[in-house]
Amino acid sequence: MPDDSDIITGANPDRPGPVRPTREVTEEEGDRKQLLDELQGLVFVSSMDQVNEAGVSDVEGVEARTDDILTTPAFRDVVSEYLGQPVSLLSLKKLNRDVVSFYANNDYPVVDVVIPEQDITGGVVHLVVVKGQLGQVRAEGNEYFSDELLTSKIRTDEGEVLREKSILSNVRWMNRNPFRHTDLVYTRGQDQGETDVLLRTRDRFPLRVYTGYEDSGNRQTGEDRWIAGFNWGNVFGLDHQLNYQFTFNDNTNLFRAHSASYIIPLPWQHELSFFGSHADTRVKEGALGPNTQDLNLEGESSQISARYTIPLPEFKAFEGYTHEVALGYDYKTTNNNLEFGGFEVLDNDVDISQFVATYSASQPDQWGRTTLTTDFIHSPGGMMSNNEDENFQAFDDFADADYSYARLELQRIQKLPKDFSLFGRLTAQWSSDNLLGSEQLGGGGYRTVRGYEERVINGDEGYITNLELRSPSISLLKYAGHDTYNDQLQFLLFWDYASLAENEVAADQQKSYTISSVGPGLRYSIPPYLSVRLDYGWQLKDLDINNGVNRSRDSRVHLGVILSY
Structure with a gap:
């Protein structure tokens, strides 16, 4: 397949998070009129029937009958500037705004704070906190992906309290498909306390065909590489992805390879993928030096692999940090190392049978983005007839079928003044064993x-x-x-x-x-x-x-x- 710079970009660029209903403090005539000399206490409840309209006077500070987050020092810092101060309609509006903002910053994207009619002469104000519950999920703007397919990606049930991390995780999952991009908008629902989720999607026809050229071969099998392939981004309307590529030299006898992958997004928002390849290679006449024109060195290699990918929860301390793990298995078989700069072709195949664990992460910031990928690979050896030490030592006298290695790739894109940027990448590998060319x-x-x-x-x-x-x-x-x-x-x-x-x-x-x-x-x-x-x-x-x-x-x-x- 082409490298990342050649693969289709998203149907829409990355955008900020969901659009929430705005809440601004607007001052009206009379809002500054003092209603109370000193605010003694605040009582937060979850329903109107918990409000004592006659008022109370035996509360000092904050009393929360709703959520534990309202008893935290962070929340007390938010409301402390109002306690002990005079009360006006304007100050109550600002208090309302600050409480809503606190909830929004603590994973509750839609919250209404109501100050009902009550007697506050005792110095205590009751506030009703109403958390937004999911009403309907609707899709808008999509042409090639069905409404049902898109709305099914939101895993919050109707009537359930909206949690922003969960919703954003669902949207990120939707946007893994490169043929669409979805933005999330919260809108007021039909019933009181309900919030609808609107999925605004920009998509494109989910089939891409491509062809191209690159000089990424080698002298043994020819430097020219022509490629042709396709990406199908919504196989049979299931949101599966099928990718195929044919790579070949001008002289297909020197090099020709088929590669394919199939990606299945699972309902519980894990991903199962399969990929495989087969290559036929032949050494170019004279490529091994003088007096080698009569050598007829031909090789073939194949691979079948599977991965199970699990997105991981966000770290609260790192905003925007996304990460996942993948577990998988590789089977490879070959009788040559021509694709990896070598010049050996054997009479018998060698089989590679190995297990793979991958951790990948991405962290954006105001100056750029950092990404990390680490792979841990282990082969126990002896898993099949051509997976023995003697098979490996036909290529390398010091190689064994039982081996382990780790590989790391760390990337950073850094914004610079005047729209310049600096890109850096470190790729490192550690192993105490001799490895074959493919590893x-x-x-x-x-x-x-x-x-x-x-x-x-x-x-x-x-x-x-x-x-x-x-x-x-x-x-x-x-x-x-x-x-x-x-x-x-x-x-x-x-x-x-x-x-x-x-x-x-x-x-x-x-x-x-x-x-x-x-x-x-x-x-x-x-x-x-x-x-x-x-x-x-x-x-x-x-x-x-x-x-x-x-x-x-x-x-x-x-x-x-x-x-x-």
Whole structure:
């Protein structure tokens, strides 16, 4: 599949949270008239029949007969400025506003605070707190996703008190589908105390077909990669997603690969996904050096994987923090390492059978966004006939079928003055075992270290850093007088670095490698029809690998173009 920069963007950009009914304090004539010399106490109740209209005088401070949150020090700080002070209609309106705001900041998005008619000469005021209960859930603006499908994503029952974290979690879940974006609006319901939820959706036809080119191959199997595929975002109206891609070289005998994934959002808002691939590869004549034209090296590789993803509750201390865990299994089988910069083809297959646990998180802030992904992989070995140590050691004398490793990717996009931005990424891997090529961390190519061939180095452990200074985006079509399409052109300067090592090697082999590069690049897009990436990298470190295969140029272009509809 194309990388994230090539995949369809959301039907609508990210927006702020739900729209709540506004509550402003408006001063009217006579509101400043003093009603009481000193406010002695406040009594909060949940219904009108709990109000003593004759008034009371035996309450000092705050008495809450509704929620525990009204007994917290934080709430006492909110109302303390009113206690011991004169009372007027204006001060009561402000008190009402502050109580509503306190509830909103504590996961109750819609609350009415009513001050009923009562005798307050005793210095005590009763307030009735009415929490908004869900009335109806309605959909608006959607064309390609049914009302029933969208409204079913709200898991709060009719008549249940609205909790903002739950509602926002439901909306975020809806917006995982890239073919739509939904905003939430609270509106007053038909009955007193009810609040309706309006789902305003902007969607697009849930089928995308695309084709493109990128020079992401290698010298063994040809550098050119042509791609064609589709994304179906509402399979049979079930909100499932089906993705498929065919990747091939000009000469399909050298490289051709099929990959597909199927994503199922479950009713309890977990996600089950399956993905698989199959690749046929053949070494290009002469790619392994002189006197190798007659070698007929052909290989094939396959993978079948599954993931079960569980979104996790938000951390109260970190506003906007979202995170999830995924548990899964990978089965891979291959008889070669040609796709990973190697040049070995074996008579027999080796099977990889491993379990995967992933934790991912995202934290936005006023200056940008930080994302984290960590993977923990373990293979017990011996799970099938070709999953034994001897199968692994046919590729690497020091590899075993029983292994573990961990991988981390940390990204930060930082806003800078004048609409510039700084992007940084750290990818690191730790392992005490020798790994096969598909599990190693690879360096070289546009995804890792530009200016080098794809996966010119591999390591069981190590790290890769990428740093980009990005310019403000500009619209070429807008300058040409065409406002129909929101095209974006962005320039960048990059520095890439990688240091990778194998855990155990033969005495005559090099154990670790370091590569680094700098260069310019650009990104151009006309969403959702066109995306172009172009980078040119100059190598800062010479790479001396004397196997006749991975000899690198001093610099190179990395190009990718995707056309979609």
